[in-house]
Amino acid sequence: MVQNNSTFKAFRVEEKDGNFVGSIKEVAFNRLNDNEILVRVHFSSLNYKDALSASGNKGVTKNYPHTPGIDAAGIIEKSHSALFKTGDKVIVTSYDLGMNTDGGFAEYIQVPAEWAVKLPEKMTLKEAMIYGTAGLTAGISVLRLTELIKPEDGKIAVSGATGGVGALSVAILNKLGYSVVAITGKETERDYLMNLGAKEIILRSEIENFDKKPLLKPLFAGAIDTVGGVILENIIKSTHSIGVVTCCGNVASPKLDLTVFPFILRGVTLIGIDSQNYPMKYREIVWNKLADEWKPKQLEYTCNEIQLKDLPHKIELMLSGKLKGRTILSLVE
Structure with a gap:
């Protein structure tokens, strides 16, 4: 004391x-x-x-x-x-x-x-820190994504999938019934990502080397991006019509080299995630979901x-x- x-x-x-x-x-x-x-x-x-x-x-x-x-x-x-x-x-x-x-x-x-x-009543102190800011960020990202995209709409990409935000996003989306495509630079972590709930793995080098065209073949109904840079660019360009992409990181780069075509020709929505100053009433909603219906068995x-x-x-x-x-x-x- x-x-x-x-x-x-x-x-x-x-x-x-x-x-x-x-x-x-x-x-x-x-x-x-x-x-x-x-x-x-x-x-x-x-x-x-x-x-x-x-x-x-x-x-x-x-x-x-x-x-x-x-x-x-x-x-x-x-x-x-x-x-x-x-x-x-x-x-x-x-x-x-x-x-x-x-x-x-x-x-x-x-x-x-x-x-x-x-x-929350259904959460331990240790579980709260397994989530932490990464879990809160993942939770806010999932909240915003799932407001507009449902599991039947198609695949959801998660970049930086072995990181804190990425790994938790994969696990939560899997719990909610989404088909998750994990994007990673760590080829040796395939088993780890599949155990989290990823249905498919794309290597970072593959998505970095997509065509430079302003629009690409639609691959994803939505995405949670945690890295920024060219990976985010190519995710946006590869998102279906009326798709949703959230972004919360810039470890690859804070810059985007894009045209407006994904937004005005496909109606793609890009949502920024700021967990640092997120309003308290929404924090409480996310924490309570993380404690209950969103809690992955692989936490x-x-x-x-x-x-x-x-x-x-x-x-x-x-x-x-x-x-x-x-x-x-x-x-x-």
Whole structure:
């Protein structure tokens, strides 16, 4: 309990001689302000944005020392807000957590109460972090896609399918009865993707080398793109009439080289997904769906669990594109 300790453990990233180094430190508690909550973190998760923060990317985190971790799930130990009480189980994702506000790679987080969502009854704290921001992003993408595209309409492509958002999107869409085409650069992960529920695999190199024409043969009724760049371009150009494509990432490139033809000749809809500032009332809808009718039976299969001491190695693997699925950080013994 807080009153028995003056410090807690956290993975702190510090700048030393121009290099950014992460290590486990003892950190002092701050005074809790009005409308803030203090959460004892049980689980967090490793995201690409965390890896950037841990490596000193000033576009993500401006000031160091800093504790990354854009996701956290735990139990409120102190509350100065009417929204929550001590003992409530909550999920905290996105907003400024782990960016310029110390994040979930620590035993405790102190955040505005408005950032928290009450843990759904049918979800555990660990499951919440198997989802995390990646799951919320996948959930928002699925929500928007399924508003307009039904399983009988045709195949749904998912790019970056072995990543956190991609893997969860494949699993959720499969649970909902969609026929999923997984797009990946990792030929060795075919079995992994098929176990998640993909019905077909397309290699990234294949879709990158599609014809340069402004419109291509229709292949997909819709898609969830997590990478951007030429892959997103070719997905859009290969989408059926009145199809829907969501986009949430730019790891391949933030640029698109397209004509308007897919939009004005086929009526394709491109929907941007911003999970960082997604309105709370819709967050609650998505989290409750993820806890119940959207929860894939393969959820545990999409993750591996680590401890604070394992973070440096996993961050290095993530930055080099060698992680698959979700990496969950356990902060309770």
